[in-house]
Amino acid sequence: MSEQVSQLLESLREKAERGNLLYIGENIARVDSLEKVLGKPVYTADLIPRGTIYAKLFHSSVPHGIIKRMELGTAKAHPGVLGVLTWRDIPGLNESSAVLPDRQLFSDSIVRSTADILGAVVAETLPSATDAAARIKIDYESLPAIFDPLESLKPDAIRIHEKGNVARQMKIRKGDVQAGFTKSDLILEKTYRTQFQDATPLEPEMGLAIPEDGGIKVIGSMQSPHHTQAAVAKVLKLPPEKVRVIQAVTGGAFGPKSDETPFDVCSAAALAAMKYRRPVFCGLDREDSMVMHTKRHPFVISHKTGVTSDGMLQADESKIVGDTGAYASLGVFVIVRATFHTTGAYEIPNVKADSYLVYTNNTYTGSLRGFGGPQALFAIESQIEELARKLGMDPLEFRLKNMLVPGKKNATGALMDASCGLPQCVEKVVASSDYRKKAAQYSNQTGSVRRGLGIALLMHGNSLGPEGNDYGAVHIEIESDGAISVGSGLTEYGTGAVSGMIQVASSVLGVPLDRFKLERPDTSKHRESGPTVASRVVVIGGNAAFKAAEQLKRKLVPLAGEMLKVKEEDVVIVDGIAFDRYNPSVLVNWDTLVAEAYRRGVKLKEEGFFMAPAAPWDTEVGQGTPYVQYTWGALATEVEVDTETGYYKVVGVHAAYDVGKAVNPGGVLGQIYGGTVQGLGYAMMEELLHKDGFVVNPNLGDYYIPTSMDIPAEFKAFIVEVPGPLGPFGAKIIAEPPIVLPGPAVRNAVLNATGVSVDDLPVTPEKILMGARQSRSSLPARAQR
Amino acid sequence: MTKRITTMNINGAEHSIQVSPSDRLIDVLRDQLGLKSVKEGCGTGDCGICAVLVDGKLVNSCLMLAAQCDGRRAVTLEGLLNDSAMKRLQANFVTNNAAQCGFCTPAMLMASWDLARHSHEPSNDEIKVAISGILCRCTGYYQIIDSIRESCKEGGH
Numbered sequence: 001m002s003e004q005v006s007q008l009l010e011s012l013r014e015k016a017e018r019g020n021l022l023y024i025g026e027n028i029a030r031v032d033s034l035e036k037v038l039g040k041p042v043y044t045a046d047l048i049p050r051g052t053i054y055a056k057l058f059h060s061s062v063p064h065g066i067i068k069r070m071e072l073g074t075a076k077a078h079p080g081v082l083g084v085l086t087w088r089d090i091p092g093l094n095e096s097s098a099v100l101p102d103r104q105l106f107s108d109s110i111v112r113s114t115a116d117i118l119g120a121v122v123a124e125t126l127p128s129a130t131d132a133a134a135r136i137k138i139d140y141e142s143l144p145a146i147f148d149p150l151e152s153l154k155p156d157a158i159r160i161h162e163k164g165n166v167a168r169q170m171k172i173r174k175g176d177v178q179a180g181f182t183k184s185d186l187i188l189e190k191t192y193r194t195q196f197q198d199a200t201p202l203e204p205e206m207g208l209a210i211p212e213d214g215g216i217k218v219i220g221s222m223q224s225p226h227h228t229q230a231a232v233a234k235v236l237k238l239p240p241e242k243v244r245v246i247q248a249v250t251g252g253a254f255g256p257k258s259d260e261t262p263f264d265v266c267s268a269a270a271l272a273a274m275k276y277r278r279p280v281f282c283g284l285d286r287e288d289s290m291v292m293h294t295k296r297h298p299f300v301i302s303h304k305t306g307v308t309s310d311g312m313l314q315a316d317e318s319k320i321v322g323d324t325g326a327y328a329s330l331g332v333f334v335i336v337r338a339t340f341h342t343t344g345a346y347e348i349p350n351v352k353a354d355s356y357l358v359y360t361n362n363t364y365t366g367s368l369r370g371f372g373g374p375q376a377l378f379a380i381e382s383q384i385e386e387l388a389r390k391l392g393m394d395p396l397e398f399r400l401k402n403m404l405v406p407g408k409k410n411a412t413g414a415l416m417d418a419s420c421g422l423p424q425c426v427e428k429v430v431a432s433s434d435y436r437k438k439a440a441q442y443s444n445q446t447g448s449v450r451r452g453l454g455i456a457l458l459m460h461g462n463s464l465g466p467e468g469n470d471y472g473a474v475h476i477e478i479e480s481d482g483a484i485s486v487g488s489g490l491t492e493y494g495t496g497a498v499s500g501m502i503q504v505a506s507s508v509l510g511v512p513l514d515r516f517k518l519e520r521p522d523t524s525k526h527r528e529s530g531p532t533v534a535s536r537v538v539v540i541g542g543n544a545a546f547k548a549a550e551q552l553k554r555k556l557v558p559l560a561g562e563m564l565k566v567k568e569e570d571v572v573i574v575d576g577i578a579f580d581r582y583n584p585s586v587l588v589n590w591d592t593l594v595a596e597a598y599r600r601g602v603k604l605k606e607e608g609f610f611m612a613p614a615a616p617w618d619t620e621v622g623q624g625t626p627y628v629q630y631t632w633g634a635l636a637t638e639v640e641v642d643t644e645t646g647y648y649k650v651v652g653v654h655a656a657y658d659v660g661k662a663v664n665p666g667g668v669l670g671q672i673y674g675g676t677v678q679g680l681g682y683a684m685m686e687e688l689l690h691k692d693g694f695v696v697n698p699n700l701g702d703y704y705i706p707t708s709m710d711i712p713a714e715f716k717a718f719i720v721e722v723p724g725p726l727g728p729f730g731a732k733i734i735a736e737p738p739i740v741l742p743g744p745a746v747r748n749a750v751l752n753a754t755g756v757s758v759d760d761l762p763v764t765p766e767k768i769l770m771g772a773r774q775s776r777s778s779l780p781a782r783a784q785r
Numbered sequence: 786m787t788k789r790i791t792t793m794n795i796n797g798a799e800h801s802i803q804v805s806p807s808d809r810l811i812d813v814l815r816d817q818l819g820l821k822s823v824k825e826g827c828g829t830g831d832c833g834i835c836a837v838l839v840d841g842k843l844v845n846s847c848l849m850l851a852a853q854c855d856g857r858r859a860v861t862l863e864g865l866l867n868d869s870a871m872k873r874l875q876a877n878f879v880t881n882n883a884a885q886c887g888f889c890t891p892a893m894l895m896a897s898w899d900l901a902r903h904s905h906e907p908s909n910d911e912i913k914v915a916i917s918g919i920l921c922r923c924t925g926y927y928q929i930i931d932s933i934r935e936s937c938k939e940g941g942h
Contacts, residue, residue: 029879036887037875037894039822039862046821127807200922202826202834202888251824251888252922286827494886494923666882670928674885677925700831700920708913708926715927 009584016572016581020546023507024729027666030499031518032492035249042249044206044221048281052208053082055120055272055282056129057264058136059292060111063147063361063693064160065140067109067118074135075121080128084136085271086119092237096263098227098366102161103260103327105235105267111140112160113326114694115292115363120268122276145361145693149323150300152358160326160359167328170320170339172353172622174413177306180315180350184306188387192303192379193760194743196688197296197681199368200705201493203251204289207266208281209273215242216273218266221250223258225521226489226528231263232270240523243270247521253493254678255367258533259329261293290698294329294366295688297322297357299338301379305348311393313348313402320355320376325364330533331357333467334365338372340412340466340626344380345422345457346399347408353622361693367533369675373460373740374682378761381456381744385751395748396435396455400426403457410459413623416630419730421658421722422457425634428656428718429455433636442752448643451651452753455636456744458657460737461627462726463536463612470536470612473527474544476505476552478604482576482591484511487519489529490541495735496667497537503663504542504728508549510573511590527607535733538663540610542728547608555602556593563588563596612726629724631732632658635676635741637712639749643772646765648753649712650680650746656718660732665719668734672717675738681706682739683746684762791855795820796864804851811835811846814861822862822891826920833919836892837861843899843918862891870901873939877932885923892919897933905937 015022035042072084087094087108096105107116118138123129146152152165159165181187207220215238222228222245229245236243245266250257261284269282284292299322306315320338324331335357342353388398404416405423430436435453442451464470474488486505492498498518506513519525529541553573560578561568564586572581576590597604617624635655641648655672662668685704689696697703723730747763750756756771758764788803795818802817814820814837823846826832830848837846838860846859865871874897877883884890893916900907900915907915912933913926921929 027880027882030882030884032887033879033882033884036884036890037878038866039891039894041819041821043821043824043888045825202832202886202920202922203824204826250886252886254922286829286832496882496885666928670882670885670924673925673927674923675925678922699829700827701829705920705922706925707917707920708930709917711913711926713909715925 012574012577012579012584015574020508021729022510022574023503023513024661024663025665027664028503028513030496031502031513031516032499043203043251044208044219044248045283047219047248048208049279052279052281053122053124053276054126054129055122055268055280056133057117057120057268057282057288058133060107060114060116060118061138062111062140062142063114064143064145065111066143067107067111068139068141071137075132078128078132078135080124081132082122082124082276084119084121089271089275090235093234095234096231096260096267098260098330099332100167100328105264113361113363116326117264117292120272120282122272122280147360147362147690147693149321149358149360152360153321153356160361165359166356167324167359168332168335168357170335170355170622172339172342172351172411174411174623175350177315177317177350177352181306183308184314185309186390187304187306188383188390189304190383190386190759192301192382194299194375194378195761196298196365196690197368197686198290198688198703199254199256201252201254201257204284204286205257205261205265205293206283207262207269208279209266209269210279211273211277215244216270217244217246218270219246219248220262220266221257222247222262223253223491223493223533224531225491225523227531228262228266229523232267235267236270236274244522244524247491250491250493254369256293257493258531259294259366286700287698290688290703291363291695294364296368297324297331297334297365297375299375301375303379303383305383305387307387307391311391311398311401313346315350316343316348317352318342320353322357323360323362323365324357325360325362327364328357329364329366331366334367334372336466337461338376339622340461341373341376341459342380343411344377345404345459346384346402347404347410351411362690363695369678369736370739371534371736374743377456377458377740378743382747382759385748386757394439396430399455399457404459412617412626414625419629419722419724420632421720422632424720424722425632425656425658426457428720429634429636429654432654432716433638433652435636449640450643450753451638451640452749453636453638454745454747454749454752456741456748458633458737458741460631460740462629462631462733463534463539465615465627466617467534469530470540471610472529472540472544473607473609474501474541474548475605475607476548478552478594480594480598482515482594484516485519486516487526488541489521489526490537491521491532495671496664497735500538500663500667501541501545505545505549508546509553511576515576535735538731539727539733540612542731543610544608546728547610548606551606551608552604555604556597559597559602560588560593563593629726629732631734631737633737633741635745637742637745637749639746639753641750641753641768643754646769648750648765648768651712652714653712654716655738656720657734657737658720658722658732659734660724660727660730661721662719663731668719669717671734672738673715675735676742677706677711679739679742680746682761683742687762789852791852793854794858796860806852808851809847810849810851810854813851814846820861820863824888824891826888834889834892836895836919838895838899843896862894865898871898873936874898874901874932877936881928881932883924883928883932889919889921893921893929897936900933901937907934907937
């Protein structure tokens with residue numbers, strides 16, 4: 001036997017030992033990476049056929065008003081214009097809403113924000129539609145408007161919706177906060193505020209509708225095609241099966257593409273396509289996207305927290321108010337997540353929380369990566385830092401005393417089990433950032449340029465939890481040439497999660513990922529699998545893919561046994577080669593095995609379905625186990641602040657996340673880097689400004705997101721693996737969590753460098769400087785001029 | 786508006802194209818020539834993901850009029866698919882997970898290729914400057930920077 005052959009056999013033997021974990025933990029190239037680096041025409045706008053006409057949405061120019069008259073004549077007469085669609089052109093239900101039916105597709109009588117859509121101009125070309133839309137005149141009777149959610153909560157406030165200004169209320173009642181405060185030696189009350197953040201996927205929302213066989217085909221940039229199908233069908237008054245929705249390759253999403261905007265663009269395109277019997281493209285330009293799609297909710301969060309002098313947390317009472325703008329959208333679930341994470345990664349025996357999702361006349365907010373987590377954790381991690389300082393305790397030691405570890409209970413009363421990897425995460429970032437030495441060193445700086453370290457800890461409930469039934473279906477079909485086709489209603493929009501999900505199937509089947517191909521999610525082919533949100537593809541879809549692969553293996557392994565003339569239980573498949581685990585020299589390769597299955601008429605198409613176990617909780621007291629498992633994390637950031645100007649930069653980031661099991665470590669790191677940088681944008685520079693209900697900076701020249709020049713020079717990322725009970729091989733979710741901690745970690749680092757507490761995000765140089773002026777004593781002499 | 790014939794060399798081939806004075810380069814590349822690797826992310830020159838090379842200079846094709854390109858040479862990703870330096874970059878982008886949603890990827894590759902022409906061992910800071918005009922919302926840039934550094938090391942152009 002040649003050396004090469006024996007090496008191959010040895011490698012097969014070794015890999016056979018890995019079982020289903022065969023390719024788990026390997027950095028395998030994503031199934032969709034090639035089309036991306038080749039610049040293939042796979043995104044919605046690349047697929048526009050000849051003869052397509054264009055729909056341009058137009059929106060309200062007042063934040064709250066009654067529509068008196070719409071002057072459409074000039075627009076209709078504009079060269080190239082085919083018509084203007086308004087609510088009168090909707091054959092079905094005039095609704096474009098994710099959860100509560102509080103939002104119309106095209107407003108018919110009242111507008112509640114400047115993002116309210118009134119209609120669409122349809123024209124032969126996009127410039128023609130755009131020019132005509134600018135010529136539409138609408139007369140409104142202005143109504144009083146509210147832009148501050150706290151104002152909106154007042155009993156005498158004007159009503160933005162008939163049912164009142166609170167879209168959803170939540171509460172937590174754990175223990176007895178009064179008793180906890182009585183026991184406390186120190187009680188701190190503080191209020192924290194967060195801003196509007198824009199998700200800014202680089203591809204804005206797009207929909208392309210093409211009439212076909214008495215129905216319509218819609219191709220679009222979105223997260224949840226089946227939900228879009230339901231929304232479009234409702235508007236068109238068609239049975240859902242007459243609306244076929246296909247998700248094109250999607251150029252980033254981050255939440256808003258799971259919310260109501262994909263319904264808007266796809267419904268408008270579909271309405272026009274049905275009316276004019278031609279393909280219609282409706283895409284938002286950047287400005288329209290930043291005005292019309294959902295943003296991250298601004299929150300006002302007040303904490304009253306009691307602690308004993310030895311540093312043990314006793315009680316926390318919080319009031320959480322989220323500004324959902326004019327419509328609730330997926331905000332009804334954002335407020336749930338924010339509430340359940342109100343005390344973050346700490347055990348507090350007595351917790352009381354009251355939260356309100358409140359309507360205002362701002363543009364509406366909804367789903368955005370982190371989903372209420374960034375706001376809740378900014379508040380509690382800031383509060384923890386302030387408490388430590390008041391106690392004169394090191395903030396790390398204070399956290400170590402109170403953080404969740406196995407055996408402790410979080411705010412919902414859920415008992416943490418051995419799958420809690422928070423201590424390991426903290427250990428990693430403390431060592432990597434040299435926290436103890438540096439914190440001591442930075443405690444007595446005298447110059448005007450000062451450094452500081454900030455730390456923040458994460459608990460992030462996995463998957464949908466209390467947000468709905470958590471299921472997914474994946475089908476796998478092995479084609480006659482051995483290629484493996486995977487389809488699901490769960491979608492890919494950049495994270496690589498679908499590739500990770502397929503890597504699970506690849507590992508179970510024993511066939512390398514490069515033999516797999518991904519079908520475009522298509523409502524006519526794939527089962528409804530819930531929304532693709534909450535980073536749940538690898539955890540939920542991965543379990544479904546695992547099942548489908550196992551079912552296929554049960555058909556192929558006996559066949560391979562027969563071909564190899566060995567017992568079924570001795571057959572293994574590794575790298576697309578089936579062999580006897582005790583005698584690897586006899587082999588059947590994948591293509592031969594599949595060809596034989598086809599010859600015998602064995603059906604090689606299986607669907608795997610997975611539903612997460614119930615996560616029960618009591619709505620009256622907010623107690624129970626609303627999440628089946630949690631992702632844990634720790635972040636340390638180091639800042640350098642020029643105390644004379646307030647200018648600062650983050651010089652180092654140390655991040656550790658417990659992901660249970662990293663299916664594809666390179667992909668996990670990609671989420672940690674990308675989510676952290678998006679979180680640094682939120683912490684340091686991003687703010688979609690509203691003035692009297694108008695978005696002031698709806699463009700990428702005035703709304704800053706991090707460029708390559710803004711990222712920290714040092715970024716150390718660590719993957720911790722403490723298996724959880726839910727995901728395949730113990731995997732936990734990772735796409736959302738890294739955006740959560742940069743806000744408080746940066747804020748706390750600036751505080752430790754300067755003594756300035758910035759309690760409203762983003763932490764800008766102006767706020768640092770203003771804070772410094774108010775507390776000059778903590779600054780060097782030169783800055784006190 | 787009256788259309789005029791504009792002659793451009795695009796990806797090595799001469800094209801005579803009817804353009805209106807207001808036609809943007811990006812629209813001519815995408816709609817008339819089918820070069821769909823060129824993406825539009827803002828239309829105001831802020832995001833950089835429509836970047837192409839014109840006479841060897843990286844430009845935002847949403848801010849350039851097609852008529853300005855008369856007699857000039859434009860190169861898009863499609864024109865570099867057989868180029869060895871581009872292939873190295875593409876391979877490293879794939880290996881390092883540098884393309885997530887992929888929407889900025891063609892422009893990132895163009896900027897990286899442009900850097901690789903001038904510099905064989907760029908520092909991280911030089912790489913950051915080279916791609917600073919192009920926004921990426923997914924990756925946080927680190928895996929892109931690693932890919933570019935490795936590609937340049939393996940041999941520029």
